Amino acid sequence: MERKETLSLLCVLVCVWTQATYTQGSTKVPEDFTPEPIVLPHFTSCRSREQETFRCWWSTGSLANLSEPGALAVFFHQNNLMPIGWQECPDYTATVENECYFNKSFTHIWTSYCVQLRATSQNITYDEYCFTVENIVHPDPPVGLNWTLLNVSRSGINFDILVRWAPPPSADVQTGWMSLKYEVHYRVRNASHWDKLEQESGSQQSIYGLQTDKEYEVRIRCKMSAFDNFGDFSESVFVQVAPIPTKVSVFPMALLLVFGVVGMLFLLVLIIFSQQQRLMVILLPPVPAPKIKGIDPELLKKGKMDQLNSLLSSQHMYNHDTYREDPWVEFIQLDLDDACEKNENSDTQRLLGLTRPGLKGDDDSGRASCYDPDFLPDTEGLLAAHSEMEERHPLVSESSPSTPSPELAETPFFPVQSQPVSQSWINMDFYAQVSDVTPAGAVVLSPGQQNDTPSKNPVDKTKKEEEEAGKEEEHEKKMKLQLLVVDPDRGYSHEVIARQVESSGAPFCSAPEIAYHTLPPEPAEEPHGWHGEYLAPDGEAQMAYFLPEAPPASMLPPVSDYTVVQEVDDQRSLLLNPSARQSPACPPNPIKHLPSMPAVPVGYLTPELLENLSP
Amino acid sequence: MLEMSKTVSWLTLLCVSVTVRGAPAPICPHGHPGCQAISLADLFDRVIQHSSRMHGLSSDLHSEFEQYFIPNKIQIGTRRCHTSNIVTPNGKENATKLAEEELTEVILKLLMAWGEPLAQFHESMTQHADYNIYSSNKALEMSDMVYELRNGVQKVAEKMQLLGIISNLLNGQDFLEGLDAVDSSEIFSVDYPNLLHCFRRDSDKIQSYLKILKCRILPENGC
Numbered sequence: 001m002e003r004k005e006t007l008s009l010l011c012v013l014v015c016v017w018t019q020a021t022y023t024q025g026s027t028k029v030p031e032d033f034t035p036e037p038i039v040l041p042h043f044t045s046c047r048s049r050e051q052e053t054f055r056c057w058w059s060t061g062s063l064a065n066l067s068e069p070g071a072l073a074v075f076f077h078q079n080n081l082m083p084i085g086w087q088e089c090p091d092y093t094a095t096v097e098n099e100c101y102f103n104k105s106f107t108h109i110w111t112s113y114c115v116q117l118r119a120t121s122q123n124i125t126y127d128e129y130c131f132t133v134e135n136i137v138h139p140d141p142p143v144g145l146n147w148t149l150l151n152v153s154r155s156g157i158n159f160d161i162l163v164r165w166a167p168p169p170s171a172d173v174q175t176g177w178m179s180l181k182y183e184v185h186y187r188v189r190n191a192s193h194w195d196k197l198e199q200e201s202g203s204q205q206s207i208y209g210l211q212t213d214k215e216y217e218v219r220i221r222c223k224m225s226a227f228d229n230f231g232d233f234s235e236s237v238f239v240q241v242a243p244i245p246t247k248v249s250v251f252p253m254a255l256l257l258v259f260g261v262v263g264m265l266f267l268l269v270l271i272i273f274s275q276q277q278r279l280m281v282i283l284l285p286p287v288p289a290p291k292i293k294g295i296d297p298e299l300l301k302k303g304k305m306d307q308l309n310s311l312l313s314s315q316h317m318y319n320h321d322t323y324r325e326d327p328w329v330e331f332i333q334l335d336l337d338d339a340c341e342k343n344e345n346s347d348t349q350r351l352l353g354l355t356r357p358g359l360k361g362d363d364d365s366g367r368a369s370c371y372d373p374d375f376l377p378d379t380e381g382l383l384a385a386h387s388e389m390e391e392r393h394p395l396v397s398e399s400s401p402s403t404p405s406p407e408l409a410e411t412p413f414f415p416v417q418s419q420p421v422s423q424s425w426i427n428m429d430f431y432a433q434v435s436d437v438t439p440a441g442a443v444v445l446s447p448g449q450q451n452d453t454p455s456k457n458p459v460d461k462t463k464k465e466e467e468e469a470g471k472e473e474e475h476e477k478k479m480k481l482q483l484l485v486v487d488p489d490r491g492y493s494h495e496v497i498a499r500q501v502e503s504s505g506a507p508f509c510s511a512p513e514i515a516y517h518t519l520p521p522e523p524a525e526e527p528h529g530w531h532g533e534y535l536a537p538d539g540e541a542q543m544a545y546f547l548p549e550a551p552p553a554s555m556l557p558p559v560s561d562y563t564v565v566q567e568v569d570d571q572r573s574l575l576l577n578p579s580a581r582q583s584p585a586c587p588p589n590p591i592k593h594l595p596s597m598p599a600v601p602v603g604y605l606t607p608e609l610l611e612n613l614s615p
Numbered sequence: 616m617l618e619m620s621k622t623v624s625w626l627t628l629l630c631v632s633v634t635v636r637g638a639p640a641p642i643c644p645h646g647h648p649g650c651q652a653i654s655l656a657d658l659f660d661r662v663i664q665h666s667s668r669m670h671g672l673s674s675d676l677h678s679e680f681e682q683y684f685i686p687n688k689i690q691i692g693t694r695r696c697h698t699s700n701i702v703t704p705n706g707k708e709n710a711t712k713l714a715e716e717e718l719t720e721v722i723l724k725l726l727m728a729w730g731e732p733l734a735q736f737h738e739s740m741t742q743h744a745d746y747n748i749y750s751s752n753k754a755l756e757m758s759d760m761v762y763e764l765r766n767g768v769q770k771v772a773e774k775m776q777l778l779g780i781i782s783n784l785l786n787g788q789d790f791l792e793g794l795d796a797v798d799s800s801e802i803f804s805v806d807y808p809n810l811l812h813c814f815r816r817d818s819d820k821i822q823s824y825l826k827i828l829k830c831r832i833l834p835e836n837g838c
Contacts, residue, residue: 051707052707104708107706108706110703110816110819110820111705172707174835174838176826176830177827179826226674
């Protein structure tokens with residue numbers, strides 16, 4: 001197969017080559033023999049101008065013998081109902097060479113014609129051409145082309161003109177025999193490209209967007225509607241408009257611009273000056289003062305207690321979790337390493353805060369403790385340590401064991417138990433209740449919360465032990481109201497978590513030995529460290545109370561709530577809930593009612609406030 | 616199916632012809648007094664516009680088809696149309712010499728003759744996958760226009776009769792039926808290029824005749 005293909009290819013190549021050589025050879029024929037392409041006589045065109053007559057033209061070609069006049073004849077044939085046959089040209093135009101003219105009588109529209117060019121002497125037909133008359137109509141060019149200026153643009157650069165014309169006179173437009181469409185061309189003079197406008201059937205058209213500095217040439221031609229044969233172009237018309245000098249001067253524009261800029265600047269300056277302060281704030285925002293979230297610091301300083309109370313109660317300030325991480329809680333360090341008996345008393349006393357000249361209330365800690373000064377020396381009666389409270393307790397902390405006295409002394413405040421109050425913020429646990437102080441110096445916090453953090457040192461262990469025991473107790477007796485009266489003369493401000501607390505009643509003073517009630521009876525004996533009080537976060541757990549009598553842990557009354565200072569008696573002891581004093585066992589103390597403070601709001605009890613409270 | 620389409624097209628064309636009149640004036644049935652009638656001049660203008668549009672469409676279609684079927688010279692000379700037997704004036708003089716009634720008749724005859732073939736042409740066009748949609752739409756429009764124009768010219772004729780311009784033509788219905796009879800005997804060419812060529816020619820005739828008729832009946836400047 002491949003062989004055959006190659007063979008055929010070779011043959012083709014050979015043939016081509018031979019032909020090429022042959023042609024080459026043929027071209028090498030001497031010059032006298034110059035073959036010219038022979039042109040036979042043929043029709044050049046047949047045209048009708050007005051669809052009523054038509055003409056045909058032909059060319060004699062290159063044959064010399066046929067160029068004589070009369071050598072050729074034109075015959076035509078009409079394809080209509082009357083088959084006449086071939087007829088010779090009715091009129092050979094005398095003035096024009098090689099033209100045959102068919103007048104109206106011979107012109108039948110919508111009839112197909114065939115014309116033949118024949119030699120007169122021989123029976124040879126050189127050319128034949130068939131057509132219908134309506135298809136060979138080339139209208140005459142329109143006449144009367146003129147233009148008028150429509151307008152000149154403001155800038156004087158462009159102008160528009162309206163071009164008018166009249167239909168060719170030969171075309172019978174009035175009767176509607178011929179319906180014409182016109183096409184206008186225009187160009188910049190001597191340019192190569194003509195611009196065309198859309199064909200119109202009217203007798204005028206506008207040309208837009210011409211430029212004043214150029215000269216234009218306009219011409220027009222027409223054709224029959226629905227046919228494709230354009231006639232010749234009309235004579236060109238030249239259009240030129242002199243550019244109008246612009247009267248608009250630059251001066252007003254510049255002035256306007258200057259005015260505009262000045263106005264803007266003025267406005268800007270005005271704005272800046274009027275809104276100076278705002279701008280300053282925006283640009284250089286003031287450093288925000290520290291404040292409690294959601295609480296106006298002004299209110300804290302000057303607000304009323306009830307407002308503050310409501311505010312703080314609505315806040316979740318005493319959030320259990322946040323307070324857990326609060327570092328300042330743990331400022332009290334239990335000096336566990338120094339744990340020795342010799343510090344026992346001092347520790348105890350410190351814890352109890354009885355003989356603390358240097359006792360200062362911690363500003364941040366809230367203390368509501370109640371203890372009986374008789375029971376102070378009893379270390380065992382101290383509160384069970386509550387590990388949780390320890391963390392929360394501002395006074396009891398193990399992070400710095402090396403800080404003895406004042407802080408430690410400040411620890412034993414016994415939060416006053418209170419009935420669980422529905423207020424939500426009571427759920428705080430940031431105050432730990434020191435329930436006991438072990439001889440080793442460990443502070444036992446009262447158990448109050450179930451979720452205790454793991455203890456960090458042996459103190460915690462003991463605390464936990466106590467705590468567990470205390471929890472049992474606590475569950476039994478929840479409502480214990482205890483008060484730790486703190487000498488307000490110490491002059492420290494302490495947090496007062498004052499709240500309306502309702503003591504449980506009988507058990508409140510049921511353990512008189514434990515004496516969780518107000519401390520006042522022998523204030524002179526031991527100037528207590530302070531008067532502080534707590535309000536238990538809630539009724540759940542807080543049980544921190546001071547047992548001066550060293551009651552067994554099981555007997556620890558389950559103080560779990562902090563209560564609000566309701567009254568301050570004449571001995572400057574703070575009474576938490578005067579209404580709960582129903583049992584006669586309670587030491588009757590002349591109580592001075594706090595001046596219209598049913599609910600002491602949570603907050604710092606400033607010295608001024610304390611003065612109000614004190615008798 | 617053809618008859619169905621015919622009736623449907625009749626109905627649509629009736630509606631269309633009513634809307635084509637366009638004017639808010641109601642159509643007066645047979646010269647009912649009191650209603651606002653359209654003048655004869657307006658009728659003529661509308662009809663002439665229609666015929667021009669029809670001729671334009673036929674010309675477009677013819678040139679489109681000529682791309683596919685280029686006729687040689689011989690074919691041009693020997694073309695036969697199915698309307699060739701209708702005697703039509705072949706020139707302006709002939710047309711002007713003809714009486715108005717006859718001219719109207721010729722117009723109507725032509726219109727009648729082309730109704731059916733164009734409908735069939737359009738149908739066959741849609742069946743062919745080769746023809747594009749634009750040509751098909753043009754063919755449909757053309758076909759519809761023939762019917763429309765026929766109705767229009769009939770209205771014109773009636774109006775002319777009413778106005779006494781022309782003598783009574785043959786009674787409208789019989790006249791049309793007579794034309795129909797003439798039609799059905801003709802076997803029109805299925806050769807589409809030829810058909811289009813023929814229709815192009817005939818639509819030109821119709822347009823020219825209408826113009827001449829108008830010029831004669833309503834002589835204006837230059838007519």
